[in-house]
Amino acid sequence: MTVITFPSTYMALSAEKVVKSAGLEGKLIPVPRKISTSCGMALRLAEHQLDQVLALLDEAGVEIEGVYELADKER
């Protein structure tokens, strides 16, 4: 499972909007406890779409904090 974390709720919600508007998969989930982050929401992606999503977010000016690969049982 791939998740992106954000510096603020505003950025997390903006990211969700950008990803969904592009017809890609993106679901806001509580940040898994093992990740330290500024905002309690993370965006869960379909794995093979990470590069595409990062490019979209960059283009839209959405700031991210980190990208994590998690085994499904870790969440």
Add this chain to the structure above:
Amino acid sequence: MKVYLDNSATSWPKPEEVYRAVDHFARHVGANAGRSAYEEAIASGRVLLEARILIAQLIKASDPAEIVLAFNATDALNMAIKGVLEPGDHVVTTSMEHNAVMRPLNGVARRTGVTFTIVQAEPTGFLDPAKIAAAIKPETKLVIVNHISNLIGTEAPLAEIGKITTDKGVLFLVDAAQSAGNTPLDVQKMGIDLLAFTGHKALLGFQGTGGLYVRPGVRLKPWREGGTGSESEMDVQPEMMPDALEAGTANCHGWAGVCAGVKHILELGVETIQAQEWRLTKRLLEGLAEIPRVKLYGPDPSVRRGPIVSFNIEGMDGGQVGYELAETYGIMSRTGLHCTPHAHKTVGSFPEGSVRLSLSHFNTAEEIDYTIESIRKLAAE
């Protein structure tokens, strides 16, 4: 007949979609925004994001993160004035300002030694940009201007003032409490650094919503500090916008209403609303101008302005006129000083005050004609 002509206090009625949006939020969403990641909480956060996006579109801000959500225009003006000013700073403002500007300004002046100059507008409400330019000194940090007078509806020349403040490197704060939603605004073209708006007047939402546009690069000291749902391990306010200036639980259902109100405005078009309101306002001005004993304030009835008309009936107390209008004719107005004593002094209605009629695009020509006839009868008594 009941006629609501107190839209400058708060607009009523609201578009049908606004009632529906608030009802939907209250029944089916309910949750707080930005604090959890279950679906309803995320939906609540999306409402706030949508409000920022729609308002940014309305005032032509480049980035929705520049729209800080607050609780009314007063809150936003306090945030701007107290967030910008430091001891030793000088401010230029005008004689058309509301107490929402004058009181925080006098407050910081008294507490921190900030000084200010009040530029006098003409009795017609006209504000000469050259007088603003002349009042700017080397220590001037901020210019504050009311866009649409809440007393007589006259419009300040924002683009010209914005050019002056941009040239002189001074911050420009606009009080758009009476204009956001019914008068075109373009914060970028007009050189506006800070713009305070309120959600419950021409934006057609409910009380308890307002906000501040902050141009990127302008840093304000936080005025209200507290929980944001972000950087929760930190003891201090986050620096990222909009969290830097937002704290505490937002008025989520209120913002759901503002979203619906702004969508209504964007669908109709601000210019269409402005034209519709001006047709009604002009009709009212021209009708009242013909009544003996009625004294109208502000420019000639032919001069376009916001949907606000102030008058008195010679020899009658304004409070009495307002009371009779409501009791006998069902017309809701506002009398007194309208929180704007300097503007009353400017137009010549201080200390007695005036009767204010303020319209929205939901008023009808029939209501306006009925109002003119009612005032004619009252003045003939």
